[in-house]
Amino acid sequence: MTERNEYKELTWQGLWKNNPGLVQLLGLCPLLAVTTTLTNALGLGVATLLVLVCSNATVSLIRHLVPKEVRIPIFVLIIAAFVTCVQLIMNAYTFGLYQSLGIFLPLIVTNCAIIGRAEAYASKNPIKQASFDGFMMGLGFMLVLAALGAIREILGQGTLFDGADLLLGDWASVLRIEVFHFDSKFLLAILPPGAFIAMGFLIAAKNAIDAKLEKKQAKQTETKTIERVRVNFDA
Amino acid sequence: MKQAISNNARTLALFAIGCTALVSGVHWLTKDTIKNQEELQLLKTLHQVIDQNRFNNNLTQDCKFITDSQLLGSNEQQTAYIARLDEQATTVAITSVAPDGYNGKIKLLVALNVDGSLSGVRVINHQETPGLGDKIEIRKSDWIEDFVGKTVSEDNESRWAVKKDGGMFDQFTGATITPRAVVKAVKNTSLFFEKNQDTLLTNSGSCRGNNDGA
Numbered sequence: 356m357t358e359r360n361e362y363k364e365l366t367w368q369g370l371w372k373n374n375p376g377l378v379q380l381l382g383l384c385p386l387l388a389v390t391t392t393l394t395n396a397l398g399l400g401v402a403t404l405l406v407l408v409c410s411n412a413t414v415s416l417i418r419h420l421v422p423k424e425v426r427i428p429i430f431v432l433i434i435a436a437f438v439t440c441v442q443l444i445m446n447a448y449t450f451g452l453y454q455s456l457g458i459f460l461p462l463i464v465t466n467c468a469i470i471g472r473a474e475a476y477a478s479k480n481p482i483k484q485a486s487f488d489g490f491m492m493g494l495g496f497m498l499v500l501a502a503l504g505a506i507r508e509i510l511g512q513g514t515l516f517d518g519a520d521l522l523l524g525d526w527a528s529v530l531r532i533e534v535f536h537f538d539s540k541f542l543l544a545i546l547p548p549g550a551f552i553a554m555g556f557l558i559a560a561k562n563a564i565d566a567k568l569e570k571k572q573a574k575q576t577e578t579k580t581i582e583r584v585r586v587n588f589d590a
Numbered sequence: 591m592k593q594a595i596s597n598n599a600r601t602l603a604l605f606a607i608g609c610t611a612l613v614s615g616v617h618w619l620t621k622d623t624i625k626n627q628e629e630l631q632l633l634k635t636l637h638q639v640i641d642q643n644r645f646n647n648n649l650t651q652d653c654k655f656i657t658d659s660q661l662l663g664s665n666e667q668q669t670a671y672i673a674r675l676d677e678q679a680t681t682v683a684i685t686s687v688a689p690d691g692y693n694g695k696i697k698l699l700v701a702l703n704v705d706g707s708l709s710g711v712r713v714i715n716h717q718e719t720p721g722l723g724d725k726i727e728i729r730k731s732d733w734i735e736d737f738v739g740k741t742v743s744e745d746n747e748s749r750w751a752v753k754k755d756g757g758m759f760d761q762f763t764g765a766t767i768t769p770r771a772v773v774k775a776v777k778n779t780s781l782f783f784e785k786n787q788d789t790l791l792t793n794s795g796s797c798r799g800n801n802d803g804a
Contacts, residue, residue: 391720421605425598429605436609440616447623450631545720 362487369491376499377561381468385459386500387550391511394518396504398452399459400497402441404490407469409437411477411489418478430473431464438463452522468496499557506553509534511544636671636683638728639701639710644680645673654790656684661782663687663775664695670790679791681709682783688775692767693717696726700779704791707741711776723768733760733769742780750777 375381382403390396413433421429442460445453453460463469472492477485508515513535519527543549629650636649653671662668664687673681681703688696696716701709711734713726725731736759742750751757752770761769783790 420601422594422598422601424594425602428602432605432609436612439613443613443616443620443624447620447627450627542720542722 361484365484365488366491369488369493369495370498371495371561374495374499374561375468375471375492376496377558379468379471381471382466382496383554385462385466386496386503387547387554389456389459390500390504390507390550391545392508392517393501393504393515394452394522395455396500397497398445398449398456398522399463400493400500402445402456402460403463403466403469403500404493404497405441406434406437406463407472407489407493407496408486409489410434410469410473412482412486413437414473414477415480415482415485421478426478427470427474430470430478434469434473435464449522451518451520455518468492502557503550503553506557507544507549510553511541511549635699635712635714636673636701639683639699639712640673640681641709644703644709645675647672647674647677649673649683656786656790658782658786661686661778661785663689663778672791679704682790683709684779684783685714686775686779686782688771690767690774691716691718691771692723692765693719696768696771696775698772698775698779700776702780702783704787705741706743706780706784707739708737708776708780710735711737711772713772718768719765722762722765725762725765726768726772733762734772736760737776742777742784747777750774 369375373379376386385399385403389399410430410433414430417429438461441463442453445456445460472489476488480488505515508517513533515532515534516527516530519530544553633650640649649671652674653669655667656662656670657665657667659665662684666687668685668687670685671683672679673683681701683699683701686698686700688698694717696718697714699712699714701711703709712728713734716724716726718724718726725733728734748756749758750773752759752761752766752773754761754766755770757773759769759773
C-alpha cells in the first residue's frame with residue numbers, strides 16, 4: 356500500500372507539482388529553442404524521456420558502487436553515454452528529425468533536469484522507483500514541450516503536426532492539420548521571444564489552477580469544521 | 591589519502607571504459623544505417639537537381655574534391671558530383687557555400703549542365719530566420735526554382751542580383767540579405783564551372799577511395 360502511494364506521489368510530482376519544465380524550470384534552453392513545431396517538441400521530449408529513464412535506472416543500480424566524492428563525474432559520464440546512444444539511434448532511424456533537432460540533441464547532456472534527478476532521487480532510491488521517477492519526470496517535461504510546441508505551431512504557422520513524417524515515417528504526413536491559413540507567418544510565435552511569452556502564460560495558467568485548487572480545498576476543510584462544530588453543537 | 595585517490599581514480603576509469611564501450615557498441619551497430627541514410631539523403635537531393643534522363647551512372651561514387659576560396663565561398667574542400675549518360679558527362683552538381691548569409695553560411699548544391707545552364711539549386715544547410723529567410727528552402731517556397739535554365743554570361747552578369755539591386759531575382763519581404771547571398775553564390779559557382787569545366791569533366795576519379803574495387 357505504501358509502495359503504491361509512493362508511485363502515486365512520484366506521478367503527481369513529475370507531472371504536476373514538481374514538473375521539470377513548469378516548476379523546476381530546468382532545461383529551458385532546449386525547451387525554448389526546439390518547440391517551434393509539435394513534431395520537434397515531441398522528438399526532443401521522447402529523446403529526453405529515454406535518456407532520463409536510462410540514466411536514472413543506471414545511477415540507481417550503481418549507487419552503492421560509486422564513492423561519494425566522484426559521483427558527479429560518473430553521473431555525467433553515464434548521461435553523456437546515453438545521450439550519444441540516443442543521438443546515434445536517431446541519426447540512423449529518424450534522419451530528418453535528427454537534422455531538424457540538430458544541436459539540441461547533444462545539449463540534452465546539459466539539461467539539468469537529468470543530472471538533477473540523478474543526484475536528488477535516483478542516487479538514493481531503488482531501481483524500480485528511480486526508473487519510474489525518471490519516466491514521470493520525462494513525461495512531465497515532454498508534455499510541457501508538446502504544449503508549448505502546439506501553441507507556437509498553431510500561432511506561428513496555423514498548422515499542427517507539420518513534418519510528423521520526420522518522426523514517425525511517411526504514413527504520418529496525413530496527420531498534418533491545417534488549423535487556419537496565413538499568407539505570412541506570425542513571426543513572434545516562431546522566434547525565441549514568443550517562446551518565452553508562451554512559457555510565461557503556461558506557468559501562469561498552472562499557478563492559477565493551483566491557486567483555485569487550494570481555495571477549493573481550504574473551503575472544503577472549512578465546511579468540514581463547521582459540520583463538526585454543528586455535530587458537537589447538537590451533541 | 592593516497593588509497594582514497596587511487597580507489598576513486600580506479601572507479602572513475604572503470605566507468606569511463608564502460609561508457610565508452612557502450613557508445614562504441616551502439617556506434618558500431620548504427621554505423622552502416624547512418625551511412626546509408628546520409629547517402630540516401632544526398633542522392634535524393636542530387637536527383638532533385640539533375641534530370642533522371644540525363645545520367646545512368648552512380649552519382650554518389652563519381653565525384654571529385656575541389657577547392658576555391660573565392661568562387662566557392664569557403665576554404666574548405668567542396669565536392670563535385672558528375673552525372674554521365676553512357677560515359678558522357680552531362681551535368682555536374684557542385685557543393686558550394688554562400689558565406690554572407692544573414693545568419694552565417696548557407697550551404698548549397700548547384701547543378702550545372704555542360705552547356706553552362708543551371709539544372710537546379712538546393713539549399714543543404716542554413717540558419718536563416720524562420721519565416722523570412724528560410725524561403726530559400728524548397729520545403730517553404732519554390733523561389734529556388736527560379737534559377738533553373740538560367741545561364742551566367744558576359745552580357746547578363748549584372749542581372750545576376752535581386753530585383754532591389756536591379757537584378758532579375760525576387761527578394762523576400764523582410765529578407766533581402768539571404769536571397770542576395772544565394773544569388774551571388776550561385777553565380778560564382780557558375781563562373782567556377784565555366785573556368786574549370788575541362789579539368790572537372792575529363793579526368794574521372796572517385797572521392798570515395800577505392801571502395802568499389804575499381
